[in-house]
Amino acid sequence: MPKPGFKSITISDAVYDRFFDVYSKNREKMMMRGVSSFAGYVTYMMEETMQKDKTFARYAPRMESISVEDDRVILKDNIEDRIAEITIRGGKFFCQLCEQEHCVHVGFAFSLPEVYEALAARGMNKRG
Known part of the structure; x- marks a missing residue:
């Protein structure tokens, strides 16, 4: 059970491993962006993707x-x-x-x- 205010999701081992590998290789760069944990990295990547999707959706018809x-x-x-x-x-x-x-x-x-x-x-x- 996750802590109050948090949710858990299930992903495949392959997806987890890919994200963890990238996070491990870029840990120092992520620390400079205020991301200090693997969970924080996944959250950061999800937020970045949502922002790109928002931009894409705004201009896609154009x-x-x-x-x-x-x-x-x-x-x-x-x-x-x-x-x-x-x-x-x-x-x-x-x-x-x-x-x-x-x-x-x-x-x-x-x-x-x-x-x-x-x-x-x-x-x-x-x-x-």
Whole structure:
């Protein structure tokens, strides 16, 4: 039974092991973010995912992912009825449509899990 004010959940051993492995490898970085336990790490990751989902849900009707490659992301902006190409320029994302590093298209690209996989494949980690 969990303590009052807490709930317990059941996950598979494989999922637990993956989370624990990542937590163990990033323990120092997580401590700097105020996360001092494995339970805190899982809570942190759940909150981060919910925030990304909230951002994704807010802009999903507006944008669609067309393609994610190792050095660019192609999006369809349904409001503008235009295609936005996000490329990596000087180690940062750059929207060719808006000609900016910070725009709604770049923000949407960061909400896509495939983007993090492509960045990791290039040896880049944009999560901090």
